[in-house]
Amino acid sequence: MTRAVPAAPPSSGTAAPLRPVLAALEEVILGKPVQLRLALACLLARGHLLIEDQPGVGKTTLAHALARTLGLGFRRVQFTADLLPADLLGVSIWDAAAATFRYQPGPIFSEVLLADEINRATPRTQGALLEAMEERTVSEGGVTRPLPDPFFVIATQNPAAFVGTSPLPEAQLDRFLLTVTLGYPDPRAERRLLETGGRTGTVRDLPAVLDAPGLLAAQREVDRVHAAPALLDYLQALARATRESPALAAGLSPRALLALLAAARAWAYLDGRGMVLPGDVQAVFPALSAHRLPLRDPARPGEDVFARLLADTPIP
Incomplete structure (x- = not known):
């Protein structure tokens, strides 16, 4: 059995401007450093984040705080059963004075969008959002409009x-x-919340420590983080393990494998390294697999299955 290899300790790399972002987020979301880092790594890898949890554990606060510290525009949409695709994407309105249709953009035209309780909306509205996420454009009235970058x-x-x-x-x-799942705070963080009445830090108090151009530059640097041939061998071995595992109904697809590499690059970047290590892959693997790899036995904890896969897959 091969033991999991932790990522190398942080070094003074190009991720230095992002460390104040994590520090600021930890003042608002207490006791969740791993989840906060996964959220930031997801953004650096140009992905999108899904949070499954019950109400009241800080999901909305996390989204708003991330946008605030990065200096990005933020919109929140409450998904309900009567939400229509046009309510999200926008609609063309007849302008009588100009005798033409005028496009009214929807809230999706934001740099950070919180789609709250997405599984309360109809499949049609869900599909409209997810198509825009994939294409990063919105098509309406025969016109394709790019979403923000x-x-x-x-x-x-x-x-x-x-x-x-x-x-x-x-x-x-x-x-x-x-x-990611935020879950309940640990006893220490919960006690601090009680002692301060929940006023440990507010989103309004957070400074913008970066801006959109700075974030785009960081995303380009993430793309350049090196993945050695041996690391790619490890990724392929891990993919084979998921496809052959009797505990899983399906394994990692080629697209999921590319996503795993992108997330591992972002995790390495946050450590200030220009090279991906197996520990980076292992750090993001459970968060990447939780919604992609269906379990044959739903009663079995997914964490146990993923930990076993990581432990049993040899590292080159």
Whole structure:
């Protein structure tokens, strides 16, 4: 059995401007450093984030705080059963004075969009959002309009057992790069919340420590993080392990494997390194696999299956 290899300790690399972002986020979202780093890595890899959790654990605060610290525009859309695609994407309105149709952009034209409780909307509206996420454009009235760059969607969904939910199909779930669960705070963080009345830090107090051009530059640097041939061998071995695992109903697709490499590059970048290590892959693998790899036994914890896969896959 091969033991998991942790990522190398941080070095003074080009990710230095992003460290204040994580520090600021940790003042608002207490006791969740791994989830915050996964969210930032997801954005750096040009992906989209899915958060599955119950209400009241900080999902909206995380999305708003991330946009604030990065100096990005932020919009929130509450997904409900009566939300129409046009409510999200925008619609053409007849302008009588100009005798022409005028396009009114929807809230999707934002650098950071929080799609709150996405599984309460109809499949038609879900599909409209996920298509725009994939294409990064909106087509209406025969005109294709590009979405902002950067463009980052954080979607939240309630657990499937909640009333009024419409599960996302597997093909649409694949549009999200990573999934995280915030969960309850640890006792220390919860005690601090109680002692301060929840006023440990507010989104309004967060400084903008970066801006859109700075973030785009960081994303380009992530693309240049080196992945050695041996690292690619490891990725392929891990993909084969998922496809052959009796615990999984399906394995990683080629697109998912590319997503895993992108997320691992972002994780390495946040450590200030210009090279991906196996530990980077292992760090992001559970968050990338949670919504992609269906379990044959739903009662078995996915974390156990993914940990076993990582432990049993030899590292070159």
